[in-house]
Amino acid sequence: MKKVTILDIAKELNVTFSTVARALNDHPAISAATKKAVRETAERMNYRQNKIASSLRSGRTNVIGVVVPSLRVTFFSSVVAGIEQVMNANGYNILLYQSNETLDQEKKGIETFLQSRVDGIIASISTETTDYGAFHEIIKRKTPLIFFDRTIEQLDMPSVTIDDYKGGFIATEHLIRQGYRRILHISADREISIFKERLRGYIDALEYYNIPVDEELIIKGNFSLEFGKSVIREARLSGLKFDAVFALEDYTAMGVLQQLLEFKVKIPDEIGVIGFANEAFGSLVTPQLSTIDQQTLAMGKEVAKLFLKLKKDEMTGEKKLEKIVLDPLLIIRASSERHK
Amino acid sequence: MKKVTILDIAKELNVTFSTVARALNDHPAISAATKKAVRETAERMNYRQNKIASSLRSGRTNVIGVVVPSLRVTFFSSVVAGIEQVMNANGYNILLYQSNETLDQEKKGIETFLQSRVDGIIASISTETTDYGAFHEIIKRKTPLIFFDRTIEQLDMPSVTIDDYKGGFIATEHLIRQGYRRILHISADREISIFKERLRGYIDALEYYNIPVDEELIIKGNFSLEFGKSVIREARLSGLKFDAVFALEDYTAMGVLQQLLEFKVKIPDEIGVIGFANEAFGSLVTPQLSTIDQQTLAMGKEVAKLFLKLKKDEMTGEKKLEKIVLDPLLIIRASSERHK
DNA sequence: CTGAAAGCGCTAACAC
DNA sequence: GTGTTAGCGCTTTCAG
Numbered sequence: 001m002k003k004v005t006i007l008d009i010a011k012e013l014n015v016t017f018s019t020v021a022r023a024l025n026d027h028p029a030i031s032a033a034t035k036k037a038v039r040e041t042a043e044r045m046n047y048r049q050n051k052i053a054s055s056l057r058s059g060r061t062n063v064i065g066v067v068v069p070s071l072r073v074t075f076f077s078s079v080v081a082g083i084e085q086v087m088n089a090n091g092y093n094i095l096l097y098q099s100n101e102t103l104d105q106e107k108k109g110i111e112t113f114l115q116s117r118v119d120g121i122i123a124s125i126s127t128e129t130t131d132y133g134a135f136h137e138i139i140k141r142k143t144p145l146i147f148f149d150r151t152i153e154q155l156d157m158p159s160v161t162i163d164d165y166k167g168g169f170i171a172t173e174h175l176i177r178q179g180y181r182r183i184l185h186i187s188a189d190r191e192i193s194i195f196k197e198r199l200r201g202y203i204d205a206l207e208y209y210n211i212p213v214d215e216e217l218i219i220k221g222n223f224s225l226e227f228g229k230s231v232i233r234e235a236r237l238s239g240l241k242f243d244a245v246f247a248l249e250d251y252t253a254m255g256v257l258q259q260l261l262e263f264k265v266k267i268p269d270e271i272g273v274i275g276f277a278n279e280a281f282g283s284l285v286t287p288q289l290s291t292i293d294q295q296t297l298a299m300g301k302e303v304a305k306l307f308l309k310l311k312k313d314e315m316t317g318e319k320k321l322e323k324i325v326l327d328p329l330l331i332i333r334a335s336s337e338r339h340k
Numbered sequence: 341m342k343k344v345t346i347l348d349i350a351k352e353l354n355v356t357f358s359t360v361a362r363a364l365n366d367h368p369a370i371s372a373a374t375k376k377a378v379r380e381t382a383e384r385m386n387y388r389q390n391k392i393a394s395s396l397r398s399g400r401t402n403v404i405g406v407v408v409p410s411l412r413v414t415f416f417s418s419v420v421a422g423i424e425q426v427m428n429a430n431g432y433n434i435l436l437y438q439s440n441e442t443l444d445q446e447k448k449g450i451e452t453f454l455q456s457r458v459d460g461i462i463a464s465i466s467t468e469t470t471d472y473g474a475f476h477e478i479i480k481r482k483t484p485l486i487f488f489d490r491t492i493e494q495l496d497m498p499s500v501t502i503d504d505y506k507g508g509f510i511a512t513e514h515l516i517r518q519g520y521r522r523i524l525h526i527s528a529d530r531e532i533s534i535f536k537e538r539l540r541g542y543i544d545a546l547e548y549y550n551i552p553v554d555e556e557l558i559i560k561g562n563f564s565l566e567f568g569k570s571v572i573r574e575a576r577l578s579g580l581k582f583d584a585v586f587a588l589e590d591y592t593a594m595g596v597l598q599q600l601l602e603f604k605v606k607i608p609d610e611i612g613v614i615g616f617a618n619e620a621f622g623s624l625v626t627p628q629l630s631t632i633d634q635q636t637l638a639m640g641k642e643v644a645k646l647f648l649k650l651k652k653d654e655m656t657g658e659k660k661l662e663k664i665v666l667d668p669l670l671i672i673r674a675s676s677e678r679h680k
Numbered sequence: 681c682t683g684a685a686a687g688c689g690c691t692a693a694c695a696c
Numbered sequence: 697g698t699g700t701t702a703g704c705g706c707t708t709t710c711a712g
Contacts, residue, residue, distance in 0.1 A: 005705055018707085052396045058708085077420075084436060100425075105428075117391070297412070345690085358701095362698085398691055
């Protein structure tokens with residue numbers, strides 16, 4: 001079972017292998033008859049193009065590298081799903097790498113992508129990434145680079161994100177409209193811009209509605225279900241008064257919900273709760289958790305489309321930096337809906 | 341910014357490019373001094389190996405293709421995460437493809453993998469896959485093929501699965517031990533072996549404990565949260581008596597739970613519920629959902645390890661067909677725990 | 681419309 | 697220890 005190459009097909013048909021190559025690539029200057037004959041024998045001989053050889057010669061691989069922190073986070077696997085769908089539909093393949101939130105692995109991933117001569121790189125950076133060397137390398141190599149969600153602003157690259165500021169704003173606004181006034185916000189202690197943006201949205205919404213911003217109501221920590229619970233426990237101990245909670249992400253919000261229920265607090269009557277991310281469990285828990293949807297699949301598709309557009313613009317010589325910002329969606333559920 | 345090749349490094353150092361190639365590949369017959377010099381100039385000139393050229397020449401790509409139905413299903417993204425972790429640690433990269441549960445896309449994915457000359461293919465088949473042509477092709481090409489979870493038994497390939505029969509058995513056994521006797525089982529109407537195995541486990545557990553198998557208590561359909569709800573509604577209408585439900589997967593179990601709660605049924609006192617898959621939401625809902633854990637990350641890692649082992653055995657000439665079967669884990673939570 | 685020829689950047693067998 | 701040489705299987709000018 002020797003592998004068959006275009007040369008074998010050429011011999012079979014008494015033409016040169018370049019004619020075969022052209023026919024296979026649907027070159028315009030080949031007669032329909034030849035094309036038909038070539039395709040038929042290719043099929044018959046079970047020929048299969050060698051993309052490696054093709055890539056080496058042409059300089060294009062039709063592969064794009066995708067680095068994400070972890071596929072085990074629904075957000076990322078969902079975005080990757082979107083990227084993959086659109087890219088495959090357009091003849092590209094995805095090389096996948098997980099950074100596991102470490103700078104070291106992120107670098108290694110980018111390094112292999114570059115060695116594999118990918119046609120582009122899509123990335124969402126790790127929480128550890130403060131050294132941008134690997135990304136500078138991508139740019140130096142003139143490999144197209146697109147960020148999504150977690151970007152590096154200084155690099156000024158095309159990106160697709162959601163408007164976290166707006167997400168923070170509409171979450172807070174919703175609580176205000178439901179009549180809540182002392183809204184506790186749980187934020188992160190890390191310097192990640194998306195969380196700072198959500199916080200900024202929270203503050204601006206309060207100000208917009210003339211509600212005083214109370215620093216005591218802004219609590220920062222290492223977000224998790226457990227942290228959400230502990231925030232509520234400590235608030236009770238310290239006697240902190242609040243009538244709603246806006247948590248930076250759903251698991252933390254879930255912790256809040258669980259602890260409040262344990263304390264027999266009525267949700268949403270006494271205290272309203274809203275999270276962020278629209279994790280699958282939100283619609284399944286009791287009471288159902290209000291949240292902000294980040295349009296993950298759409299984000300993936302947008303990233304892919306942006307890449308394809310970039311390629312096209314490159315050919316037509318256009319050059320503009322696109323930063324797509326998607327709208328967050330307010331998902332109102334029982335945990336925060338006081339007035340029907 | 342011309343790309344630098346081993347030839348450029350060779351010129352710089354007045355040696356031939358093959359010496360450079362050897363040095364870079366840590367060939368034993370190269371002096372330490374030369375190696376050092378080569379590495380330094382390579383670094384200085386910002387050289388980066390071209391994997392395409394290397395692959396074309398050597399016949400190895402160090403890439404393996406992974407086809408899964410969808411990354412949006414936690415089970416699959418989690419397994420892929422495991423595969424990726426181990427493979428990357430061993431110098432392999434992952435080409436990713438989603439079949440979206442269609443035969444057509446699955447075929448396309450395999451086709452491109454073959455064209456890309458991947459060193460192996462890891463697959464979990466789509467629910468539509470009844471024509472095995474694409475997989476025969478993989479085997480014909482002598483490309484290593486490993487299945488996980490959803491396999492094609494006729495092909496007799498290495499695989500990693502969990503013991504679905506045992507999962508069905510222990511889920512049912514647990515319910516029996518909790519004192520439930522009329523256990524409703526929701527199964528699938530499709531011909532997928534994993535679901536049939538769970539059903540078989542259910543039946544055997546009943547027989548083992550001398551409980552009559554009542555065909556009325558086995559309901560098949562297109563599993564989903566909605567289906568779980570409708571099963572309960574219809575059971576109430578038809579007056580079907582049962583005191584527990586074992587659903588083939590968690591979303592269906594969740595539908596069961598929700599509908600029972602709507603009917604004010606006490607869980608687990610009146611009716612016990614257990615699912616399958618250990619989705620993230622199970623520990624967050626009220627009551628918490630008992631389930632069977634499938635060890636997804638471990639499964640991914642096992643698949644990767646099996647691939648690496650296959651490669652090694654290939655070199656040493658060994659040849660045995662390994663089918664790894666992982667143990668399902670019983671996760672007992674409030675929805676089925678009557679006796680503490 | 682088709683053929684001839686060069687070469688992408690590397691590996692590996694064979695010399696010396 | 698290092699050099700020579702021959703491709704891997706394609707794409708892509710340049711001819712005709």
